[in-house]
Amino acid sequence: IRASGEILFKDVESSQIITCIQLALRQSQVKEQQCLSMPFQDGSSGKEKYEPEEKLLFSEDHLQPKQIHFSSSSDDSCVFQSEIDFRFKTYAPPAFDHFRDLFGVSQQDFLKSLCSLPLRELSSSGASGSLFYISQDDEFILKTVQLKERRLLLQILEDYYQNLKQNPHTLLPKFFGLYNYIPKTSGNKNIRFVVMNNVLPSALKMHWKYDLKGSTYNRRASLAEKMNPYPTFKDLDFLEHFPGGLVLEEKTYKALMKTLERDAMVLESLKIMDYSLLVGIHSFDFASQEKKIIQLEMNESELKQRRTRRKLVAHSTALESIEISLDELDYEAPYGGIPAKSRNGDNLIVFLGIIDILQSYRLRKKLEHTWKAVVYDGNTVSVHRPEFYSRRFMDFLKSSVFCDGSQAITTNIDTKS
Ligand code: ATP
Numbered sequence: 011i012r013a014s015g016e017i018l019f020k021d022v023e024s025s026q027i028i029t030c031i032q033l034a035l036r037q038s039q040v041k042e043q044q045c046l047s048m049p050f051q052d053g054s055s056g057k058e059k060y061e062p063e064e065k066l067l068f069s070e071d072h073l074q075p076k077q078i079h080f081s082s083s084s085d086d087s088c089v090f091q092s093e094i095d096f097r098f099k100t101y102a103p104p105a106f107d108h109f110r111d112l113f114g115v116s117q118q119d120f121l122k123s124l125c126s127l128p129l130r131e132l133s134s135s136g137a138s139g140s141l142f143y144i145s146q147d148d149e150f151i152l153k154t155v156q157l158k159e160r161r162l163l164l165q166i167l168e169d170y171y172q173n174l175k176q177n178p179h180t181l182l183p184k185f186f187g188l189y190n191y192i193p194k195t196s197g198n199k200n201i202r203f204v205v206m207n208n209v210l211p212s213a214l215k216m217h218w219k220y221d222l223k224g225s226t227y228n229r230r231a232s233l234a235e236k237m238n239p240y241p242t243f244k245d246l247d248f249l250e251h252f253p254g255g256l257v258l259e260e261k262t263y264k265a266l267m268k269t270l271e272r273d274a275m276v277l278e279s280l281k282i283m284d285y286s287l288l289v290g291i292h293s294f295d296f297a298s299q300e301k302k303i304i305q306l307e308m309n310e311s312e313l314k315q316r317r318t319r320r321k322l323v324a325h326s327t328a329l330e331s332i333e334i335s336l337d338e339l340d341y342e343a344p345y346g347g348i349p350a351k352s353r354n355g356d357n358l359i360v361f362l363g364i365i366d367i368l369q370s371y372r373l374r375k376k377l378e379h380t381w382k383a384v385v386y387d388g389n390t391v392s393v394h395r396p397e398f399y400s401r402r403f404m405d406f407l408k409s410s411v412f413c414d415g416s417q418a419i420t421t422n423i424d425t426k427s
C-alpha cells in the first residue's frame with residue numbers, strides 16, 4: 011500500500027489493474043472472432059463462434075489460453091489500441107463459455123456485470139495476499155491466484171464441471187473464467203485471476219462472518235483482524251460466539267448436510283484441502299435495534315425489491331445451493347439466505363459457501379505436515395491428508411456449527427420432563 015492509499019499488487023496500481031481487465035474482457039469478447047492469436051489445431055478458423063463438442067471442451071487445445079495484445083503504438087490490426095501496453099490471456103474459453111451457459115449467465119450479462127461499472131475492492135483477510143474485487147451488482151468476485159492455483163484449476167476443470175452439471179445443488183465455488191493480465195511496463199509480471207460467485211450479499215449487513223476449517227490450531231482471528239469493522243472470525247471464535255451452534259429447521263439441516271457431505275467428498279477425491287466454509291450471519295434482532303438508531307436510506311419497496319431480486323447466476327443463493335426444493339419451504343428468505351436460530355433464540359439468516367479450493371495435496375504439503383506434526387499435535391494442525399481434512403471439516407460442522415432443530419427441541423423437552 012502506497013502512502014497515498016493506493017494499493018499496489020506486484021508493483022501495479024490496483025486502479026490500473028481494474029481498468030485493463032475491464033478493457034480486455036470487453037475486447038476479448040467483442041473481437042473474439044476477428045483476431046485469434048492462437049487458432050485451434052483442429053482447423054477451425056475462429057471466424058464464427060466456435061463451439062466444440064462437449065467432450066472436446068477439455069482437450070489440451072481448448073484449455074490453451076487465447077491471448078490479445080493492447081498497445082499504444084502498434085499498427086498491427088490484431089493489436090488493440092490502448093494507452094497502456096499489456097497482454098491478456100483467457101484460459102479455456104470454450105469450457106468457461108459452456109459453464110456460464112449452464113448457470114444461465116449470458117455473455118452479455120456477464121460483461122455488463124463486470125465491465126459497465128468500476129469493480130469494488132474488497133479488503134481480504136487472506137494471508138496469501140490475494141486481491142479481491144466485487145462487481146457492483148454483487149454477483150461476481152475476482153480473485154488473484156497463484157501459478158499453481160491456475161494449474162490446478164485447469165487440471166481439475168473437467169471433473170469439477172462434470173460434478174457441477176450432475177449436482178447443481180452445491181456449495182462449491184462456481185468459476186466463470188480464468189485469466190492472466192500481463193502489464194508490459196513491469197517486466198512480464200503475471201496477474202492471474204479467477205471470476206467466481208459471491209457468497210455474501212453486500213446489501214445485507216453481516217453481523218458475524220466466519221472462515222471455518224474444522225481445525226482448532228491457531229484458528230482465532232488476529233487482534234488486527236478484530237479491529238476491522240467487518241472482521242472475518244475463525245473456528246475458535248465461532249465456538250465462543252455461538253455455543254451450541256446454529257439451529258436449523260430439520261429439512262434445511264438435512265439438505266445442508268447432504269450437500270456439504272457430497273461437496274467434501276468431491277474435494278477429497280480431487281485431493282484438495284485447506285478450503286473453508288465461509289459463513290455470514292445476519293441477525294434480525296440486531297438489525298431491528300440498529301434500525302431504531304440509523305434511519306434507513308432505502309424505502310421499504312426498494313428494500314423488498316432488492317431482497318427478492320432474482321440472482322443472475324442460477325443456483326447461487328445459499329438456499330438454492332443446498333439439496334432442497336423451494337416449494338417444500340414455508341418461509342420467505344431474504345436474499346436467498348437460510349433461516350436459523352441461535353441457542354438463545356435469536357432470529358438469524360445464514361449465507362454460506364465453500365471457498366479457497368485451489369490448494370492441492372502435493373509433496374510440499376507433505377513435508378510441511380511431517381515437520382509440523384513433530385512440532386505440534388499432528389491432529390490439530392490444519393495441513394493434512396485430504397481424507398483427514400474433509401472428515402475433520404464435516405465433523406466440526408456437524409458437531410459444533412449446525413444442528414437439527416427437531417433434535418434440539420426433543421432435547422429441550424427431555425430436560426424439562
Ligand atoms: P489464504 O490462502 O491465506 O487463506 P486467500 O487469499 O486464498 O487466503 P480466501 O481464503 O479465498 O483468500 O478468502 C479470503 C476472504 O475473502 C474470505 O475469508 C472471505 O471473507 C472473502 N471471500 C473469498 N471468497 C469469497 C466469495 N466467493 N464470496 C464472498 N467472500 C469471499
Ligand code: CA
Nearest residue numbers: 136284286366
Ligand atoms: Ca483461505
Ligand code: CA
Nearest residue numbers: 136138366369
Ligand atoms: Ca488460499
